[in-house]
Each structure stands twice: as C-alpha cells, then as structure tokens.
Amino acid sequence: MPTLKIDDKEITVEPGASVLQAALANGIEIPHYCWHPALSVAGSCRLCLVEIEGSPKLQLSCATEARDGMIVRTQTESVKDARKSMLEFFLINHPLDCPICDKAGECLLQDYTWKYGTSHSRMVEDKRERPTKDLGGNILLYRNRCVLCSRCVRFYQEVVGDPYLFIEHRGYHSDISIFPGKGLTHKMTGNIVEICPVGCLIDKDFLFHARVWNLQRSKSVCPGCSSGCTIYLEHKDRRVFRIRNRENPAIGQQWICDDGRYLYHRYENLNRPESPWTRQAGELKPQTWEQAMIYAVEALQKNPGRLAAIGSAFASCEENYLMRKIFRQILGCEYLSFYAPAIEEADTVYRSGFTIRGDKSPNRKGAGLLLGDQTDFYQAIESGRITRLFLINGDPLLHLTLEQKRILAKLQELWVLDIQSPEWDSVAAHFWPIACFTETQGTFVNAVGQVQRFQRALQPPQGVRPGWEVLLDLLARLAPGAGMLSAADVLDALAMEEPAWRSISYFKLGDQGLPIESR
Ligand code: SF4
Ligand code: SF4
Ligand code: FES
Structure with a gap:
C-alpha cells in the first residue's frame, strides 16, 4: 500500500486512492466542489489544487493518484493563492444572497470563502443576472449561485442511469439545463439538492421554512419501504422540517428516494385521539x-x-x-x-x-x-x-x-x-x-x-x-x-x-x- 506525506503527516492509503481521498480520510481538509465520493472524477472546479514535490505546477488532488513516496503540501502560498483566485472567480456573478438562501449554514461556497477566500471583491462590473428556473417537481434552480461542479449532472448519469440534466452552452454562458420534455418528477430527485455544494438547487418543500442551524438532527430509519434507508430527521418545535440521507456503508446506502424524503408529511395532520x-x-x-x-x-x-x-x-x-x-x-x-x-x-x-x-x-x-x-x-x-x-x-x-x-x-x-x-x-x-x-x-x-x-x-x-x-x-x-x-x-x-x-x-x-x- 502506498505511503505518502501530506503536510508532513505520513499516510498509508489503499492502492488507487487519490491524494484528495488520502487527505480527507486523515483529517486534512482540501476544499473541493466537483469531487463527490459516489461520483466519477470531473476535475473541473480547480479548487482542490495542491503542491506535489517534483511537479512544476499545482496538481488536482482529486485526479492525482496517491503514490508511494509522494510529498504533498496543501498550505503553501501558491496553493492558498490559487484557492483565493478560484473563489474570487466563483463569486464573480454570485449574488451574495446568503441571508435569504436556504443553503446558508451548510454551504461550501460560504464556508470556503470564509476560510480560504478574501473578505472583499475587486469586481466593479455589474453582475450577470439569470432568473431562477423551476425544474419541475420540488426543484428550483437558482442559476446565479451555480459553481458548475456538474455533480447534479453526473448524479443522473451515473447513479440513476437516465440523464435528466446537462450543461448547456460553453464558457461564460454555461448553464445547467434539463433535457426537453423531462421534468424533475423523478423519485431520486431530492438527492441533487443534498449533493449540490451551494444553494443553487433548492427544494421547494423546505424553501424558507427554517434556518438549518436552528434544526436538531435525530438518527432514524425510513419506514417508506423494506430497504430501510438510514436517515436524519431534522426538526424543531415538535415538528419535522426535512429528512436527509444518513449514509450507511454497512448496507452500501448513499441515497434516499423522494418517497422517503417527503414521507414525514404522512404523519402530519393525522386525527389522533389524546387518550384511549x-x-x-x-x-x-x-x-x-x-x-x-x-x-x-x-x-x-x-x-x-x-x-x-x-x-x-x-x-x-x-x-x-x-x-x-x-x-x-x-x-x-x-x-x-x-x-x-x-x-x-x-x-x-x-x-x-x-x-x-x-x-x-x-x-x-x-x-x-x-x-x-x-x-x-x-x-x-x-x-x-x-x-x-x-x-x-x-x-x-x-x-x-x-x-x-x-x-x-x-x-x-x-x-x-x-x-x-x-x-x-x-x-x-x-x-x-x-x-x-x-x-x-x-x-x-x-x-x-x-x-x-x-x-x-x-x-x-x-x-x-x-x-x-x-x-x-x-x-x-x-x-x-x-x-x-x-x-x-x-x-x-x-x-x-x-x-x-x-x-x-x-x-x-x-x-x-x-x-x-x-x-
Ligand atoms: S446546480 Fe449545484 S450541483 Fe449542479 S452544477 Fe450547479 S453547483 Fe453543481
Ligand atoms: S428512502 Fe425510499 S428506498 Fe429508502 S427506505 Fe425510504 S422509501 Fe425505501
Ligand atoms: S475537486 Fe478537484 S477539481 Fe474539483
């Protein structure tokens, strides 16, 4: 098994693991958007750049295999500078509307900007404004917040096996779009809201209902079918506000379906006697x-x-x-x-x-x-x-x-x-x-x-x-x-x-x- 050093910490990993996986598994944070453990490597967001001894340029840690004897640094000036530049780039057209964004409090754009970005913007030009799109079902696409990580696109291709979303146009005009004739009424759709690292894909069922930091989490099991997916019930004031996936490697479960995600509504407004x-x-x-x-x-x-x-x-x-x-x-x-x-x-x-x-x-x-x-x-x-x-x-x-x-x-x-x-x-x-x-x-x-x-x-x-x-x-x-x-x-x-x-x-x-x- 290859042994490498990341920030002077000696790490042994499974053959085939990437530098990013090696770091994350050992408590070393490398910011990333497009990489997701259940999806293929896209290498598109350029946020996971690290310095590798012997390489003339910074390397994508998500797309570089961890090799024996490698010396990796995640905190050098050039790495920090690259992260700052990428975050500045992601924010060029971002409306900075965190106060009214459902993702605030669990948003990787917010967290990474706070940790690795700058506190001011050099942009003086007007921001591009794109209207929010209703993708069908419970899903809204707040296009101004997208970082084009393509997680949602790959989810449909690789997990569901039926492409629903794609990236339309190229370069500055790139935009997430849905294939004509398809609405997001698919039973696996809620998962894309969970894996979107920013507040671009938003669930109408939760929209403006609660701030995530006010919710408590309890570990539960979905009673929607005999798969028994493990879930979090997120609640406050004696009311469930949403259900989230709780990954269970023991049964290889990484997702939940929409039947399970919205099933808590079945238990609302029941006619319940208050005594026998x-x-x-x-x-x-x-x-x-x-x-x-x-x-x-x-x-x-x-x-x-x-x-x-x-x-x-x-x-x-x-x-x-x-x-x-x-x-x-x-x-x-x-x-x-x-x-x-x-x-x-x-x-x-x-x-x-x-x-x-x-x-x-x-x-x-x-x-x-x-x-x-x-x-x-x-x-x-x-x-x-x-x-x-x-x-x-x-x-x-x-x-x-x-x-x-x-x-x-x-x-x-x-x-x-x-x-x-x-x-x-x-x-x-x-x-x-x-x-x-x-x-x-x-x-x-x-x-x-x-x-x-x-x-x-x-x-x-x-x-x-x-x-x-x-x-x-x-x-x-x-x-x-x-x-x-x-x-x-x-x-x-x-x-x-x-x-x-x-x-x-x-x-x-x-x-x-x-x-x-x-x-
Ligand atoms: S909508 Fe979200 S998941 Fe999809 S590409 Fe944009 S940021 Fe990524
Ligand atoms: S989330 Fe869906 S698949 Fe999983 S147990 Fe609930 S109903 Fe079944
Ligand atoms: S996480 Fe590596 S390029 Fe996006």
Whole structure:
C-alpha cells in the first residue's frame, strides 16, 4: 500500500486512492466542489489544487493518484493563492444572497470563502443576472449561485442511469439545463439538492421554512419501504422540517428516494385521539390509560383460546416481540400473526444499485421472524376461530375496505393500538393511541436482514404513548417481575430468547446496524 506525506503527516492509503481521498480520510481538509465520493472524477472546479514535490505546477488532488513516496503540501502560498483566485472567480456573478438562501449554514461556497477566500471583491462590473428556473417537481434552480461542479449532472448519469440534466452552452454562458420534455418528477430527485455544494438547487418543500442551524438532527430509519434507508430527521418545535440521507456503508446506502424524503408529511395532520377510548352503548368514550389497562388486564385473561394477537410490519421488533410475549407466553393465545400491506409493485433498481422496494413496509422481515407467517386473520374471524382480537398497526396509509370492516364488526371485542383512529371508529371496541415512528424508538429489520435502530425525534402529543411502553405496561400488569423498563431492555430480552438476534443490543447496533443471524 502506498505511503505518502501530506503536510508532513505520513499516510498509508489503499492502492488507487487519490491524494484528495488520502487527505480527507486523515483529517486534512482540501476544499473541493466537483469531487463527490459516489461520483466519477470531473476535475473541473480547480479548487482542490495542491503542491506535489517534483511537479512544476499545482496538481488536482482529486485526479492525482496517491503514490508511494509522494510529498504533498496543501498550505503553501501558491496553493492558498490559487484557492483565493478560484473563489474570487466563483463569486464573480454570485449574488451574495446568503441571508435569504436556504443553503446558508451548510454551504461550501460560504464556508470556503470564509476560510480560504478574501473578505472583499475587486469586481466593479455589474453582475450577470439569470432568473431562477423551476425544474419541475420540488426543484428550483437558482442559476446565479451555480459553481458548475456538474455533480447534479453526473448524479443522473451515473447513479440513476437516465440523464435528466446537462450543461448547456460553453464558457461564460454555461448553464445547467434539463433535457426537453423531462421534468424533475423523478423519485431520486431530492438527492441533487443534498449533493449540490451551494444553494443553487433548492427544494421547494423546505424553501424558507427554517434556518438549518436552528434544526436538531435525530438518527432514524425510513419506514417508506423494506430497504430501510438510514436517515436524519431534522426538526424543531415538535415538528419535522426535512429528512436527509444518513449514509450507511454497512448496507452500501448513499441515497434516499423522494418517497422517503417527503414521507414525514404522512404523519402530519393525522386525527389522533389524546387518550384511549372505549365504545359504550355505541358511543366512543374517552378513558384514562389506567382505566384502559385495568379493564384490558381482566378482559384479556378470559377465554384466551378465541383471542388472537396481530402484530405489524410497521411496528418495531420490540413491539412485535412484546405482542408475542404477552399473547403467546403469558395468555397462551394460539393465533398470532401480523399485518403487512400487499406488495403491489416490483422493486425499482437504479444504475448504482440503489433499490426502492415494492414492499412498502419497514419491518416485514422482523415481524415474520417474531410472529410467524402472515396469515389471513379476516378468514379466521369469518370462520369463528377468532372472536376477540388485539391488534397493533402503525401504517398511516392503512385503509380498511368495507368488506374488512364488515368482518371486523363480527368480533366480540377488538383492541386497536394505532397512530390515528378514523379507520377504527366504526369497528374497534377499544382504541389506544400510540406514537408514530418520529416519536418513538426501536429497531426494524430491512429486506436484506439488517437490524437498524431508529431514535425518537419528537415528543408524542399529550396522552399518546409509544407502543412498546404501552405493551410493557400491559405485560407488567399481567406478569409482574418481567424486569424490563425501557426499549433497550426489551431488545436485550428479545436477544436472549431469539437466536437470530443473538449478540444484538442498542449499543452494538451503533449507527449502521448489524445483520440478523440467518437461520
Ligand atoms: S446546480 Fe449545484 S450541483 Fe449542479 S452544477 Fe450547479 S453547483 Fe453543481
Ligand atoms: S428506498 Fe425505501 S427506505 Fe429508502 S428512502 Fe425510499 S422509501 Fe425510504
Ligand atoms: S475537486 Fe478537484 S477539481 Fe474539483
């Protein structure tokens, strides 16, 4: 493996790595725009210039392979001078509109100008003004801010495999443009906003909604499909403002799709009761959690042979495990299964291998491993095998058909734990409001068997509790001494019982998760 010196620091790198990669991997910053780890090398922005001993001119660190014995300097006067000149060049026509730019606070033009540029401009000529273009979908192109790094163009060519954008004209007139007849309604489009190093590509969904430095970040997992992409929920004032990609090398994931990026809107404006309710003389009467629990503990212990428990591919592993523990181990219930939506479309695989799954549930694999095969519980209700049902959902898009409602109405008693109640108002006997994925924590198992942890970002609304906490409360009342107090304890108990989860804990899962042990 080649060993080189960068700024007197001895560095050994993988063969084939560039000088820029070697520096970045070892904490040495070299400013760059056009280079991106997931894209080909363009060598166009000229910002990553460094001095290499023996070379008469400055070299592009992104396009120069790190070689054994190389001596590289990133802080000499000529390097600093070249950076200053390039930054001055990028700002010739830039409107310097940081105060109203969404990218401010995370913009590489702002950061590099501050660190490596000059504090004043020598330009006295008028700036060129280009109107903002609407590229379709959620994307606006603030053309005056572009540094022509071509990341967005290469993203479509190399990651998606379908060119949507190109650089129109040449030289001073160069401009990002979209191929005629194409609007940016593509499912991968939001990624170009993330990789644009400046405030040129802007997402209408976030435009002028918040300043990025006011947002808090929580690590989560997208529940939009069984790919289980790792994400950041960015939030403030008990509201999610945007979802960003959180790269996970363990599953080779570098992007997220737009279904996942904007999915937080599904959880806004839901009809969420602020306490459990029960049906009395045909009316839905609010209850305290204590009243709901006292009644359930007594009622659930009656006639367990006809009682069934249905977990969910939208519930965490912890919740599905607690469902199994309560209903199979404590109450001796025979019928256990889980809800998952029908798979109605094929997987979409892009050129880079990034996959949007046809399975639109985040935890089908985890629910299946814990609760057995998915069975048709509607049929079991019709046949009289099930007369009472305890069900957890969590899918904000669940829609019960009239036929399903007709069958559920046959039950003597139906408990539902869900994030919203309208679908259940006409059929449930008891409704317990639980937190949605942004308000709780837990783990999902994705389609390739990676167990990944999602963390709580928001407080649930008043009166709403995380599903695992509600189930743990129920378990503690039915079988005191279970010894679990937190979601982490539940995962530990699961790992003790289930060989596939052996050696998995919140601590060991870290940010990237761990593969489930195949049986
Ligand atoms: S729009 Fe952004 S990503 Fe595309 S070339 Fe311009 S600066 Fe680069
Ligand atoms: S591919 Fe699936 S998991 Fe990934 S961001 Fe899209 S919807 Fe979410
Ligand atoms: S990062 Fe090297 S030329 Fe742009």
